[in-house]
Amino acid sequence: MDKGLRIVLxxxxxxxxxxxxxxxxxxxxxxxxxxxxxxxxxxxxxxARASGAVDVLEQAEVVRTLDEALAGCALIAGTSARQxxxxxxVLSPRECMQRLHAEAAKGQEVALLFGRERTGLTNEELARxxxxxxxxxxxxxxxxxxxxxxxxLGYESMLARGAVPAAGESEEIPATAEEMEKLYEHxxxxxxxxxxxxxxxxxxxxxxxxxLFNRARPDQNExxxxxxxxxxxxxxxPPRRKV
Ligand code: SAH
Numbered sequence: 566m567d568k569g570l571r572i573v574l575x576x577x578x579x580x581x582x583x584x585x586x587x588x589x590x591x592x593x594x595x596x597x598x599x600x601x602x603x604x605x606x607x608x609x610x611x612x613a614r615a616s617g618a619v620d621v622l623e624q625a626e627v628v629r630t631l632d633e634a635l636a637g638c639a640l641i642a643g644t645s646a647r648q649x650x651x652x653x654x655v656l657s658p659r660e661c662m663q664r665l666h667a668e669a670a671k672g673q674e675v676a677l678l679f680g681r682e683r684t685g686l687t688n689e690e691l692a693r694x695x696x697x698x699x700x701x702x703x704x705x706x707x708x709x710x711x712x713x714x715x716x717x718l719g720y721e722s723m724l725a726r727g728a729v730p731a732a733g734e735s736e737e738i739p740a741t742a743e744e745m746e747k748l749y750e751h752x753x754x755x756x757x758x759x760x761x762x763x764x765x766x767x768x769x770x771x772x773x774x775x776x777l778f779n780r781a782r783p784d785q786n787e788x789x790x791x792x793x794x795x796x797x798x799x800x801x802x803p804p805r806r807k808v
Contacts (some may be wrong), residue, residue, distance in 0.1 A: 568597060571638070571677070572590055572598050573601060573676050574679050575602075575678060576601060576603070580605045580610045581614045582682065584613060584618075585614040585711075585712030588617070589713075591618035591620075591621050593719030593723050599627075600627045603627065606625075614712075634676070638674045640664065640668040640673060642665055642694060643678045643680075643691050643693070644685075644718070645685065645698070647699070656698050659721055662721035664696060666722065666726055698718065740784060744788050748778070748788050754799075
């Protein structure tokens with residue numbers, strides 16, 4: 566959805582916030598930025614805060630009216646720092662980004678609107694939206710910096726696109742049960758050969774070793790390393806000299 570979703574910033578006052586929003590977008594694989602009547606843009610502060618995301622700023626479209634910003638959009642979501650009574654339904658960030666993503670996946674253009682730093686989006690602007698999204702926050706201080714709001718919703722858009730690899734998942738091929746059994750046999754024989762393990766009094770050594778490796782879930786490469794090390798310890802060669 567990165568191309569199908571446009572991030573629309575309405576009448577942003579501080580150019581630094583535009584830059585920070587561009588940076589937040591790029592970290593979340595979003596690239597299409599539309600600026601409605603920015604107070605100061607382009608500006609050195611915007612470029613400075615964008616850091617490595619100046620390409621997003623350079624490609625940003627600057628338009629005069631919200632109508633121009635929303636041209637061609639089939640689904641429009643507006644952000645709101647407050648829970649509003651009347652008006653479009655208010656969704657959670659997750660639900661909102663899933664809705665936008667589902668629509669973008671059908672090839673439709675979709676937009677996510679962010680308001681002015683001081684006053685947010687006007688009632689007329691909110692009325693243009695099909696759905697609203699509120700980021701849950703401190704009821705006594707609910708207003709995030711605009712770039713922080715872009716970051717949170719950008720992150721949800723990454724999740725909605727399924728673009729996030731599961732945390733901590735290794736690319737390596739995990740060792741199979743057979744490979745693990747061979748490793749345990751190898752450890753046990755090395756432990757016996759070296760006298761570390763007394764066959765008359767094995768205690769729970771191998772059970773503990775198994776527990777350790779089951780926690781670690783080594784991959785094939787790691788098992789190869791351990792077995793190579795055990796073999797080398799069992800058949801020591803003279804050490805190689807450092808050159
Ligand atoms: N007093 C304004 C605050 C504007 S904060 C208001 O009540 O709307 C500037 C912009 O940041 C908002 O228009 C919105 O786009 C975004 N924003 C800030 N906090 C947010 C929140 N909790 N949920 C969703 N968007 C938020």
